[in-house]
Amino acid sequence: METTTASPQETEALAARLAVFLKPGDVVSVTGELGAGKTTFVRGAARALGVSGPVSSPTFTIGHRYEAPVPVAHLDLYRLAGIAPEEWGDLEPYFEGSIAFVEWPEHGGEWLPDARAVVSLGHVDESHRRVRIDSDLGL
Numbered sequence: 001m002e003t004t005t006a007s008p009q010e011t012e013a014l015a016a017r018l019a020v021f022l023k024p025g026d027v028v029s030v031t032g033e034l035g036a037g038k039t040t041f042v043r044g045a046a047r048a049l050g051v052s053g054p055v056s057s058p059t060f061t062i063g064h065r066y067e068a069p070v071p072v073a074h075l076d077l078y079r080l081a082g083i084a085p086e087e088w089g090d091l092e093p094y095f096e097g098s099i100a101f102v103e104w105p106e107h108g109g110e111w112l113p114d115a116r117a118v119v120s121l122g123h124v125d126e127s128h129r130r131v132r133i134d135s136d137l138g139l
């Protein structure tokens with residue numbers, strides 16, 4: 001599906017609609033340029049999955065893992081040039097038993113589990129974003 005959102009709240013609400021279909025072990029790739037709304041999308045999904053605290057971009061670590069009825073992982077691979085085999089051991093725990101959202105998945109190369117859904121965001125103007133969701137889920 002493809003749509004245009006007119007505010008961060010609309011992007012969060014769209015993410016919440018996707019979230020209801022997700023199960024433990026699912027990975028969602030979230031792509032798009034800086035400021036496209038990737039973290040905003042993840043925030044909306046995380047809220048819908050029961051994460052109550054702030055959801056912000058992982059800055060000093062590669063990821064966050066939030067406790068929720070199903071744990072929610074949020075990774076941002078922007079600063080990675082790739083994943084070396086010995087580094088995968090540090091990343092793998094984020095994915096175990098969780099629903100995982102990955103910003104800049106293209107930096108993860110072949111290591112990442114296959115995505116259940118691929119979300120692509122792009123700027124239209126200051127407040128509008130084009131959002132495309134590719135998945136075999138009901139959205």
Ligand code: ADP
Pocket residue numbers: 005006007008009010011032033034035036037038039040041057103126127128129
């Ligand atoms: P990214 O993670 O892709 O770098 P962020 O989600 O951190 O992007 O930032 C997106 C910025 O764009 C936020 O400041 C947000 O308020 C703003 N914004 C404006 N319109 C929208 C929209 N329709 N959807 C998502 N974010 C939007």
Ligand code: MG
Pocket residue numbers: 038039057076103
């Ligand atoms: Mg981000």
